[in-house]
Amino acid sequence: MNKAPGVVHLVGAGPGAPDLITLRAARLLAQADIVFYDALVHPDTLALAERAEKIAVGKRCGKHSTLQRFINKRLIDAARKHAVVVRLKGGDPMLFGRAQEEIDALRAAGIRCEVVPGVTAALAASAELQISLTRRGMSRNVTFVTPRVGAGEEASDWIKSICNADTAVMYMAAGQSSAIAAKLIDSGLTADVPVVIVENASLPGMRQTATTLGELQDTTECLTHGGPALLMIGRVFAQAKSAEHPLVDQAVVQEAVAAALSA
Amino acid sequence: MNKAPGVVHLVGAGPGAPDLITLRAARLLAQADIVFYDALVHPDTLALAERAEKIAVGKRCGKHSTLQRFINKRLIDAARKHAVVVRLKGGDPMLFGRAQEEIDALRAAGIRCEVVPGVTAALAASAELQISLTRRGMSRNVTFVTPRVGAGEEASDWIKSICNADTAVMYMAAGQSSAIAAKLIDSGLTADVPVVIVENASLPGMRQTATTLGELQDTTECLTHGGPALLMIGRVFAQAKSAEHPLVDQAVVQEAVAAALSA
Numbered sequence: 001m002n003k004a005p006g007v008v009h010l011v012g013a014g015p016g017a018p019d020l021i022t023l024r025a026a027r028l029l030a031q032a033d034i035v036f037y038d039a040l041v042h043p044d045t046l047a048l049a050e051r052a053e054k055i056a057v058g059k060r061c062g063k064h065s066t067l068q069r070f071i072n073k074r075l076i077d078a079a080r081k082h083a084v085v086v087r088l089k090g091g092d093p094m095l096f097g098r099a100q101e102e103i104d105a106l107r108a109a110g111i112r113c114e115v116v117p118g119v120t121a122a123l124a125a126s127a128e129l130q131i132s133l134t135r136r137g138m139s140r141n142v143t144f145v146t147p148r149v150g151a152g153e154e155a156s157d158w159i160k161s162i163c164n165a166d167t168a169v170m171y172m173a174a175g176q177s178s179a180i181a182a183k184l185i186d187s188g189l190t191a192d193v194p195v196v197i198v199e200n201a202s203l204p205g206m207r208q209t210a211t212t213l214g215e216l217q218d219t220t221e222c223l224t225h226g227g228p229a230l231l232m233i234g235r236v237f238a239q240a241k242s243a244e245h246p247l248v249d250q251a252v253v254q255e256a257v258a259a260a261l262s263a
Numbered sequence: 264m265n266k267a268p269g270v271v272h273l274v275g276a277g278p279g280a281p282d283l284i285t286l287r288a289a290r291l292l293a294q295a296d297i298v299f300y301d302a303l304v305h306p307d308t309l310a311l312a313e314r315a316e317k318i319a320v321g322k323r324c325g326k327h328s329t330l331q332r333f334i335n336k337r338l339i340d341a342a343r344k345h346a347v348v349v350r351l352k353g354g355d356p357m358l359f360g361r362a363q364e365e366i367d368a369l370r371a372a373g374i375r376c377e378v379v380p381g382v383t384a385a386l387a388a389s390a391e392l393q394i395s396l397t398r399r400g401m402s403r404n405v406t407f408v409t410p411r412v413g414a415g416e417e418a419s420d421w422i423k424s425i426c427n428a429d430t431a432v433m434y435m436a437a438g439q440s441s442a443i444a445a446k447l448i449d450s451g452l453t454a455d456v457p458v459v460i461v462e463n464a465s466l467p468g469m470r471q472t473a474t475t476l477g478e479l480q481d482t483t484e485c486l487t488h489g490g491p492a493l494l495m496i497g498r499v500f501a502q503a504k505s506a507e508h509p510l511v512d513q514a515v516v517q518e519a520v521a522a523a524l525s526a
Contacts, residue, residue: 015380019287022277022382026286094389095405100398115390117278117382119285126357127378135363140411141424142358145404157429161404164427166420
């Protein structure tokens, strides 16, 4: 029991499609002894971890700090038993992924930790929409933000960051989209600012809804269907259209995953 | 000569390390008939395109609009000859990659186009620093921005976006870092705001310089050595340290690339 502890790899699983994971992440999964994975990780991504024990530590929206402490402890315990521990997170670990708590806990326990970046959902959505987040002549900056509607004085920070950005992408926001639109219009954005809501970016069930802040404010029905969704705002989205489509060629996805598995 | 045109894939090559490309991108490179690549793409990434004709269309900072029109034309011509055309761009195509001009030109010519997202440099830098861009309790948003120092009234937009963000990452900025720091302090940020400059994120020659806005304003020497660099600003970077280090395990990189090539 005195052997050196293993390494914990905090790995971005990418936006959803299993072939949008990095080569490094795929190799680490193939080598992993144990994988702790989030709720939104695709089964075909998990399948890359052929020889690993796989443990769901599902939580969405990062609300459960007790659960977070429990995850930290499990990662430390796993590193004391296994050489290659993978903590697999949807998207990129360092963007709204609560990676820092895990990194800090591992460091405090003397466990080595590495972070493997991933493709974040906003970039996958932009790719599928074929709309650049920083279209030349229209947008020179983009902000990624999690809004917090009705949370007192701290709430104003997210509004300022959006109102002062050329393009804004909100994560974990679609459920509050009407209230968010109202806040942004109250804060000076005009009702005609284009909005597109993208659900399940990069997955066959991807759905995009093009609208404006004004329409969104008046929309009482829920515009998403339970999948992870982004609220994207800015002039660049004026050309976005509503659509529901299997944009992803599943044969290509399967082939890439099979190749990675057999490599 | 009447066969249907091919597909042009605008592909993100990721931040630099060849194993931080996606599985989808690696498969497309392996299938490509012809690849047009940017100056910053790693040779081992290009090597994934085993059977393709490889054409450098190097430009940095996207300054040459004549060159951009020339690239557009070459992509269209290539799609009329080849089934699989890859346009390989550093980082992610939709973030400061001028992908939109190419997408629009291809559409106008009736050529089908697909975009494959990539890991953007800011996320690779965050991973190597092991500092989350959205550390809980400290940052709920991050802005990605290209500054434009001394470009008249339009210049103020980038300053506003940074001053109203919890965390900011500037691309293509390191060469003007002293002037940028001065502008931000003039605009109300305090001199003690932490800054880290990350050059060659994810590559063996990665270098990180931790400083503050005040120090940066007074620094006349150039803090980078010609590699692509990010200027990262915000409270989350208070724990950053200066370092010059081969953080990347080259053996692991080589193994992943070899596996992808043989798949």
